[in-house]
């Protein structure tokens with residue numbers, strides 16, 4: 001079994017998630033996967049880098065991501081740093097021959113995302129984007145059902161993604177309000193939702209969107225009377241037309257009180273419907289037409305070992321996987337992509353298709369008209 005040196009860049013919410021996944025993937029899945037070894041870690045501050053190195057037993061840490069990318073012992077790089085750094089780090093890593101697991105959104109600008117896809121097309125390294133939700137075994141089951149005609153011909157797709165971490169007006173101005181982080185909810189949530197739409201239904205060809213911000217400004221620090229203008233959008237709604245002709249909608253908010261991980265979708269077909277809510281990630285609901293109306297209805301399907309790779313985590317059905325487990329599945333997917341054992345679901349080539357839709361949504365909102373997605 002070969003060892004794969006991992007360089008981790010960013011140690012916050014997602015960096016920790018990647019590190020946990022890298023450590024868990026080999027024991028969880030076993031078999032002939034290469035054995036990842038966290039080799040070097042980089043963060044924005046000494047305290048964070050040192051803490052991650054200690055917690056995960058990583059031999060070396062640095063404050064300069066270029067050292068990670070240049071390290072001959074690093075074969076694959078996890079990019080879990082802020083959005084505006086993704087492109088520069090990914091391009092440097094690909095140029096150095098590394099494999100790249102980049103968090104979403106791919107990049108801030110479409111030009112950067114296109115440059116990343118172009119670089120990946122000729123580089124020896126393999127790439128994936130961190131669209132972890134599509135790694136849920138039940139979403140794979142939903143996709144299989146849709147593809148195998150389990151709900152008939154798809155007639156409509158609807159998706160919402162709501163959380164409330166920006167719902168409090170008194171929350172101080174931060175990176176999420178800074179235009180350097182991107183458009184706002186479109187990059188944060190829109191990229192996940194568009195990825196999901198492509199995964200379940202197919203490519204989106206045309207969009208019409210509106211964006212909004214619930215607060216025009218925020219205090220510069222907690223409790224301060226001085227305010228700073230909010231430069232991003234926390235709310236977006238959109239109509240979609242897929243290349244297949246199917247229509248749909250997206251709605252997203254980072255300021256929806258009470259919603260914590262409200263990534264919900266419905267796919268309607270001419271013979272049934274599938275529903276999912278990420279706040280209950282271990283169940284999908286399936287309605288199939290033709291049952292006796294007196295006893296028929298939505299069936300709740302609980303995740304279990306019959307939905308691979310749930311079985312690698314737990315032999316008992318209904319015991320449930322969590323958010324971090326999705327990242328372990330994603331790490332295994334990446335290892336198999338690197339080994340040539342399976343194609344990437346979202347490599348940079350597929351990721352840039354998502355980014356084209358995200359940027360079309362932003363343009364549609366700015367120009368108040370339908371926009372065709374370039375290349376769809």
Ligand SMILES: NC(=O)c1ccc[n+]([C@@H]2O[C@H](COP(=O)([O-])OP(=O)(O)OC[C@H]3O[C@@H](n4cnc5c(N)ncnc54)[C@H](O)[C@@H]3O)[C@@H](O)[C@H]2O)c1
Pocket residue numbers: 009010011012013014015042043044045048063065080081082083085103104105130131132188
């Ligand atoms: N896939 C998902 O579901 C998901 C969820 C949350 C965040 N994300 C993405 O993950 C990325 C990180 O988000 P987060 O929530 O973990 O942020 P975070 O603020 O919790 O962590 C950011 C990390 O990057 C480090 N950093 C900052 N500047 C750096 C630099 N110059 N060099 C190296 N490291 C630097 C910080 O020190 C910190 O460790 C973002 O792109 C975000 O969109 C993805």
